[in-house]
Amino acid sequence: MRHLTEIRWHGRGGQGAKTAALLLADVAFQAGKQVQGFPEYGPERMGAPITAYDRISDREIRVHSNIYEPDFVAVVDDTLLHTVDVTAGLKEDGGILINTVKSGEEILPLLKGYAGKVWLLDARKVCAATLGKYFPNTPMLAAMVKISGVMDIPVFLREMETSLQHKFARKPEVLEGNLKALRVALEEVTECV
Amino acid sequence: MPIKTRMSGNEAVAHAIKQINPDVMPAFPITPSTEIPQFVASMIANGEIDTEFIPVESEHSAMSAAMGASAAGARAVTATSSCGMALMWEVLYVAASSRLPIVMALVNRGLTGPLNINAEHSDSMGARDSGWIQIYAENNQEVYDNFLQAHRIAEHKDVRLPVMICQDGFITSHAVQNITLWEDQAIRDFVGEYQPEHYLLREDEAMAVGPYALSPYCMEAKKAQAEAMKRAKQVILDVADGFEKITGRHYGLFEEYRLEDAEYAVVAMGSVCGTVKDAVDAMREQGRKVGLLKLRVFRPFPGREIGAALRHCKAIAIMDRSESYSSQGGPLGAEVTAALYRAKASAETVNIMYGLSGRDVRVEEIRGIFEELEKLAAGEVSYPEYPYLGLRDGTEDLLNR
DSSP states (O other): OOSEEEEEEEEETTSSHHHHHHHHHHHHHHTTOEEEEEEEOOSSSTTSEEEEEEEEESSOOOOOSOOSSOSEEEESOGGGGGTSOTTTTOOTTSEEEEEOSSOHHHHGGGGTTOOSEEEEEOHHHHHHHHTSSOOTHHHHHHHHHHHHOSSOHHHHHHHHHHHHHHHTTTOGGGHHHHHHHHHHHHHHOEEOO | OEEEEEEOHHHHHHHHHHHHOOSEEEEOOOTTTTHHHHHHHHHHHTTSOOOEEEEOSSHHHHHHHHHHHHHHTOOBEEEEOHHHHHHTHHHHHHHHHTTOOOEEEEEEOOOSSSOOOSOOSHHHHHTTTSSOEEEEOSSHHHHHHHHHHHHHHHHOTTTOOOEEEEEETTTTTSOEEEEEEEOHHHHHHHHOOOOOSSOTTOTTOOOOSSOOOOHHHHHHHHHHHHHHHHHHHHHHHHHHHHHHHHHOOOOOSEEEESOTTOSEEEEEOSTHHHHHHHHHHHHHTTTOOEEEEEEOEEESOOHHHHHHHHTTOSEEEEEESSOOOSSSOOHHHHHHHHHHHHTTOOOEEEEEEOOGGGOOOOHHHHHHHHHHHHHHHTTSOOOSSOOBSSOSSGGGBGGGO
């Protein structure tokens, strides 16, 4: 496993890409890692493209620059594939995770010949089945943990349960749906071959 | 007992404020410092602390209210950024000259314009002559540690000056990283109860704060204030020693990172220093003699100590995150160069403008700077003007000329 895993998130303001990056940093910390999770803001408005980053390491993280050669990329909104160079610098021994209802045949031509692994997840379908509301960051987080291997899945699920119990202490009714969204996303995420 | 957790720079400041439980916090929101008063207001609403939060109508009012509270004998804190601090301008000077030990969390953001919300030091650098002590942080851990030391420095009888605890907007304020906190009681014992000597609510002592000073007195007041700033240097070191006894974390006026035998040095402040450290380590592995002087305390300026620490270097790059439009560089460049002259150093220097409006800085760029320094010392390049780092227009950029 890598000493340092660098992940870049692409989303639109309001979709929770920043929250997903910070949640990943949080759960990786719980699993004993050194972490750095941070957003890069463009215009402050709903729908504008935003980028967020994670560094997850076994060693102290001192660098404070953005990530230009990520190991993994997550795209929370597939309309960004037309306007943002999401595979820029992406390592070919890493991979990209895209939230989409589209098929691999439709998505692959948009990735500028990226030769690494491509994973697809229909987060909308997962959310509809488990949460009843569209919060793509929860399923995307689970799928990213799976494809990146930054921590063991049972550890991830255990730590997420603890932190969601804390987060939803006053809304216990949504806890089960969120946990289910994580589990379903782990099963639904598919490598595009 | 250390508590290992993770939080952002803004959360770290809010946590420090929670542990200190100051008497009064007036504040007005501005990105990227808004979270600090938000978090503190939540703590007050939840009954975790009993600080009096004053929601004011502007930053001018925030600093005025902090002054009023401090003059009355209370421990006062506030938080702001960029144009928010610019609106405090008039009152910053009044607070310092009234010798009021206010502590302010400044989340550095560029002054407009063009309008931008990202990290730059133009806000605090603009206030460098206001009489406030200025302490900068590389990361969330340092901003927490610095904030915990601030009241002890500000309230010390040899000092009695306001303190600004600075961190880079978004880069550290919004980045979640590992951090080690200390338990509340240890922090409360370290910071101590504020026991002001002279204050407006003291019944047995009539006093005025901020009256008109006639010419026969005004200059003496300024000289006394300047002397207090000089004495702050020793107090900052003494407070850091006490902090180290509890936490094991060492702080000085600046940090020397692999500088002792370095021939080529970078001088910088804030979050970029972590990036410089990674570049230094990578180049040291190749046997290159490179190092970093990370300035922590900008006011008072430790010129003599900096001169002594850098005297042996062959070439030095001084990094400024604030354009002063002087046409010959930035404030750090001017002051460090003056310190080197007084130390009779013979090093070549270059003052580099970087990171304006949050422009990102990469490890590779810092390595490029060290390579330029090697050429500068060898006489292969010269810098009659101050170059910019990371400009998109390659012809104007330091590393792409």
